[in-house]
Amino acid sequence: MKKFSLILSLIGAIVASGNAFAVTMPSTLCPASFTCAFDAAEVRPLSDQSSPGAPAVYVGYLSFDSLQVPTLHVLGNTNGTTQTLLTAVGTCTAGTSSALGVLNFETNGPKFDFVSNAAGTELRLIITADGNNVTPSSVNLGTCTQQ
Numbered sequence: 159m160k161k162f163s164l165i166l167s168l169i170g171a172i173v174a175s176g177n178a179f180a181v182t183m184p185s186t187l188c189p190a191s192f193t194c195a196f197d198a199a200e201v202r203p204l205s206d207q208s209s210p211g212a213p214a215v216y217v218g219y220l221s222f223d224s225l226q227v228p229t230l231h232v233l234g235n236t237n238g239t240t241q242t243l244l245t246a247v248g249t250c251t252a253g254t255s256s257a258l259g260v261l262n263f264e265t266n267g268p269k270f271d272f273v274s275n276a277a278g279t280e281l282r283l284i285i286t287a288d289g290n291n292v293t294p295s296s297v298n299l300g301t302c303t304q305q
Contacts, residue, residue: 186253186273188226194281196220196232198300212237218244220261220281220302226250228261230268260286270300279304 198216202209218232228248234241246267253259258271261283269287274280285298 185255186259187278188228188250188252188259189222189274189278189281190226191222191224192304193219193221194302194304196230196300196302198283198285198298200285200298202237209237214298216298216300219305222250228263230261230263232267268298 196216196218200214202212202214204210206212214234214236216232216234218230220228220230222228228250230244230246230248232244234244244267246263246265248261248263248265248267251260251262253273258273261270261272263269264287268285270283271286272281272283275282281302283300283302285300
């Protein structure tokens with residue numbers, strides 16, 4: 159009972175200090191002169207009409223030039239079928255304290271929301287639109303570690 163009371167009082171102290179559940183994200187800058195090894199994985203939902211439950215993996219490189227313009231080179235394997243190499247040039251929009259950064263390759267590739275780690279050496283990505291600007295029915299999570 160003493161442990162429970164102590165935990166309850168600690169939670170109360172945190173809540174009483176204000177903004178206990180308000181989170182402010184650090185700003186995420188668009189990298190410049192940066193290259194990272196890209197990998198991502200997904201599983202199609204069982205409700206998917208074309209390939210229910212199909213797994214997919216992606217590997218490649220994501221690079222940013224000195225003007226922060228991203229270029230994605232990626233290969234994929236969906237449900238055992240290798241896809242052709244995708245090369246796409248996009249745009250980068252920096253994140254703010256209330257919004258994630260955006261990598262947009264929609265002319266011929268995906269759109270990602272992203273954040274970087276504190277050291278600026280890794281990006282974490284989640285796909286928000288596919289090459290046809292359609293919100294995917296699967297969750298595709300990726301990382302990109304600086305090389």
